Amino acid sequence: MNPSTLASPGLFTVEGLVGVVFLTMAAITLVGGLIACNSDRLVRSLSGLVICFVGVAGLYFLLNSPFVSMMQILIYVGAITVTISFAIMLAAPEEKRKIGPPSLFSGPLGFIAAALIAGGFATLAVKTEWTVHDKINDGSMKVIGLQLLTDHSMVFELVSVVLLVAILGALVIARQGREQ
């Protein structure tokens, strides 16, 4: 943010190596996202999602929060993608089955819409002057734990209730028609 950090660091200094790691993680994220949204088979798309999430975890680590990075690996890579892979195996979608000609949306128009949205957001992010505030704490794991159980305790409890209801609802919905 301040001009002194924007000078080009040497490759074999600490900042340079961090820059190399960052570029690698950003490349992993974007390549994973491309695989996830472009490949024909759902299993490959899911593998792309895993790659993308690992890259995102690396980005979180570089954003000074190793705890959230760890949670990203545990929850997304460990739990959510495994759940999706179970669904792919259970529902066994017939791949490559096209019904008639693809609609206009599923081709160039979709790409144009996505490119317009992404370009607009990117332009907005670069053009805006963001105000920087001074930090009031260091954002360490201890601070996160304290705030979770004091300032955000209501949301913390509500999230647990939401997860419980989601699990019960998922069981109820998926069980219907099983006896047929």
Place this chain on the structure above:
Amino acid sequence: MAPLALYNSLETYLVIGAMLFGMGIYGMVTRRTLIGMLIAAELILAAASINFMAFNRFTAPDPATGQIFTLFIMAIAAAEAAIGLSITIAVYRHFKSIDAEDTAQLKG
């Protein structure tokens, strides 16, 4: 700007988040199966989380709030994945297909 110093600026992360968001929108529009749409939705959520974490690191006065919000996004994403997949399985049992075009029972 030097490419090796990109990791220390807010805009880089925001641009990465915007690109992930665009990929998610593209996948959401082009996918024909429900599971594919769910994967695209996960991409969009990841993009939103990256934006939260970037603002948390660079501009916010309290650097714990954004991390906590990202944790809540993860919890909601887990709930969303569980519900969405059970709906997918129920749709597959009923229609023998998870193509979004086939669930057209109400069509006249």
